[in-house]
Amino acid sequence: MRALAADATPAIPRLAFHGVAVRRGDREVLRGVSLEIARGEIFGLLGPNGAGKSTLFAILAGLLRPDEGRFLLDGVEIAPGARRLRSAAGIVFQEPGLDGKLTAEENLRLAGALHRVPRRELRGRVAELLDEAGLSERAREPVERLSGGMRRRLELARGRIHRPALLVMDEPTSGLDAAAFRAFWARVAAVRRDAGTTVVLTTHRPDEAERCDRLAVLARGEIVACDTPEALRARVAGDLVVIEADEPEAVAAEVTRRLGLAAHVRADGVHVEHEGAHALVPRLVEAFPAGRLRSISLRRPTLADAYLAITGEALEETATGSPEAGHPERSVSAGAEPRSRGTPTATATSTSTATSTSTSTSTSTSTATSTATSTRSPEAGRPERSVSAGAETRSRGTPTPTPRTLPLAYDLATIAVLARRDLVRFFRQPSRLAGALGQPVIFWLVIGSGFGETFRMPGSTVPYLAYFFPGVVLMVVLFASIFTTASVIEDRHRGFLQSVLAAPGSRGALVVGKTLGSAAVALTQAALFVALAPLAGFPYLTIRWPLLLAALALCAIALAALGFAVAWGVDNVQGYHAIQMTLLVPLWVVSGAMFPAPSGGGPLATVMHANPVAYAVSAARRAFGGAAAPGALPGSAARDLAVCALFAAGALALAALATRRSPRS
Structure with a gap:
């Protein structure tokens, strides 16, 4: 039942947008879409695939910038995808963007950190949401072991971790069976009832659309009707x-x-x-x-019939098997x-x-006769409605305005979360730990022993295995950076990347966080190999550790940032590795890792002196063998580090530039 507004003063809409347009070449994906969504309203965007509803969702989630359009949040004009909207909204994607290697509890903690939920509140909030989702007993299991319905409930919990005033969902019940469908909507109804949360969702399901207070009917990128489900069905x-x-x-x-x-x-x-x-x-x-x-x-008539009557096009239907949902034949x-x-x-x-x-x-x-009243409990059918289309919800527990957080705080939180996540995932995969030590050791011993029989450093008595050791350390950094940064592609395919993009942190913070995470993994793998330094004739006490760490860290950051830039524009891991091997392996080969630069000049010497990786190798040689270490480039360690720093800064700038375009899907 709908209650009349308490007064004649129009309530300020929770969200409004006017004249939103998106073009793809000559094709208009959205054509001047305008809507106002009331506080506490459950509002649906109804249409088949290709109608434009997912494009509109991507705009609201901050994943896509429209070509035209004005946006207002609580009456204040904001830029499309503005940080203020991303911090105020909870996003529930069609495919759960959870990290399967992390536990259910860790996924919620990660989301809370991205939204800067205070630590003193986060523990209780996570426990509360896990209990509501019926996942308390599975809280410490990896998400990849949970069923589809459990993941969907966890995705809804994650979208609510920061108590958003606005919940935006894309085809939220896709793939759920009848029982999971009813349970999901019971929770959505409770969220609106208890907290006054405004809910916006896209759907092509008539039974799901019936649970909305109002619906915008989308066809060919336009809103052709906007009304209550009852009023739309009455058009048949x-x-x-x-x-x-x-x-x-x-x-x-x-x-x-x-x-x-x-x-x-x-x-x-x-x-x-x-x-x-x-x-x-x-x-x-x-x-x-x-x-x-x-x-x-x-x-x-159902809403599918209404859609056909209004647009002349069919609406794909997906039955849940729930007798309460929609209007079954009787x-x-x-x-x-x-x-x-x-x-x-x-x-x-x-x-x-x-x-x-x-x-x-x-x-x-x-013949038989049955009747069904349209007044249903939230658990059985459409959520209880407490407001008119434009009236403000008068419910208890309305979210209080979130305190303003400085943009830098969101960015620092994003960087810390992403960097820590890569390290956690690395240590939870024993095979990667074994490979991180085994492969470079075998490479060092086999290649080093083979070259040692034929190669002698001019004017030096240093064994080739000792000469080759710093080069293998840099090889570990290079290949670890390549393989770890490939996770950008995997994160995109599994939906995790879009959940980070929809959080309040900037894309620059995403670049830095993923780069530092990949670099940290690369440094961890290098440290495992460096532990063997005494076997190569380098006692721990003689190593210049600050110089070594600085050289390896700067090189790891540079290579990880380059990997990020490549991965952002590539849609499969195989293509990414092919590009990286083509670009980076030659950099390592002509870096002085296996042989020194020719002393008499020439093209090879010119290439090696222009190669930034060569300066990282040179600094590593000085760290292990002193200032006059065999194979180090002419100059000083300070010069080597300066070149490495410029290399890292340039690579980070390139990666940040890459994120200005949408990632490949």
Whole structure:
């Protein structure tokens, strides 16, 4: 039941946008979309794939900037995708953007950190949401072990971790069975009822759309209607007769030719809309030979029928199997008249035709009567409605305005969260730990021993294994950076990246966080190998650790940032590795890792002196062997580090520039 607004003063909408347009070349994906969404309202964007609803969701989630449009949050104009909107909104994606390697509890903590939920509150908030989602006993299990319904509940919990005033969901019940569907919507109803949260969702499901207070009907990038579900269904002039037949196209054509009625072929049969639907059933039975029609049923219009009537296009339907959802067919007495549009009772007549052995046709009609009121509990059907379309929710627990957080605080939180996540994932994969030490050791011993028989450093008695050791350390950094940064592609495919982009942190913070995380993993792997330094003749006490750490860290940051820039624009891991191997392996080969630069000059010496990785190798050699270490480039350690620092800064700038465009999907 809808209550009238308490006063005549129009409430300020929670969210409003005007004239939103998105173009892809000559094609208009969105055409001047304008909407106002009230506080505490559950608002649906209804349309099939390609209608533009997912594009609009991406704009609201901060993933896409429109070509045109004005946006207002609580009456204040904001830029599309502004940090203020991303901090105020909770985003629930169609495919859960959870990290499967982390536990359910860790995923919620990660989301809370991205939104700067105070630590003293976060522990209790995580426990509360896990309990609401029925996941308290599975809190410390990796998410990859949870069922689809559990992940969907966890995704909703994650979107609510910071108590957002606005919840934006994209096809939130996609793939859920009937029980999970009902449970999910029971939780959404409770969130709106208890906290006054405004909910915006995209859907192509009529049963899900029925649970909204208002719906915007999207077709071909435009809003062609906006009203309550009841009002939209009322646009269908009469009840619907659904005919099941083996040749639906032919039957539809004959219905139009013989009876002069419009007939449409849909997934469940031939649909004929008619005000006197009960009277039409006998006419259809008489018009077709016995056995031509398998069944005839009569039902009230659904939102799928309304969408067809309004747009002339079909709306894909996905049934949940829930008898409470939507308007299922119901059998009634053959003589009953269709009830008026305003009554809550849904009716349907089911008539089957059969052919006897003689020329006569026998018609059997099964009759039964059932009624369903439109007043439903939130758990069973549409959530309780407490406001009119434009009135403000008068409910308890309305979210208090979130204190303003400095942008830098969000960025620092994003950097810390992403860097720590990469390290946690690394240490939870024993195979990576074993490979991090085993592969470089084998490479060092095999290649070093082979070269040691034929290669001698001019003017030096240093064994080749000792000469080769710093080069292998840099090789570990290079390959670890390549493989770790490939996670950008995996994160995008698994949805995690979009959840970070929808959080309040900037894209620059994303670059720095992922780069530092990859660099930290690379340094960890290098440290495992450096532990073998005494075997190469380098006692720990003789190593210049600050110089070594600085050189390795700067090189790792540079290589990880370059990897990020490549991964951002590549859509598969195989292509990424092919590009990286082509670009970076030659840098290592001509870096002095395996042989020193020619002393007499020439093209190879010129290439090596222009290679920034060569300066990292040179600094590592000085760290292990002193200022005059064999194979170090002419100059000083300070010069080596300065070149490495310029290399890292340039790579970070390139990665930040790459994020100005949308990532490849």
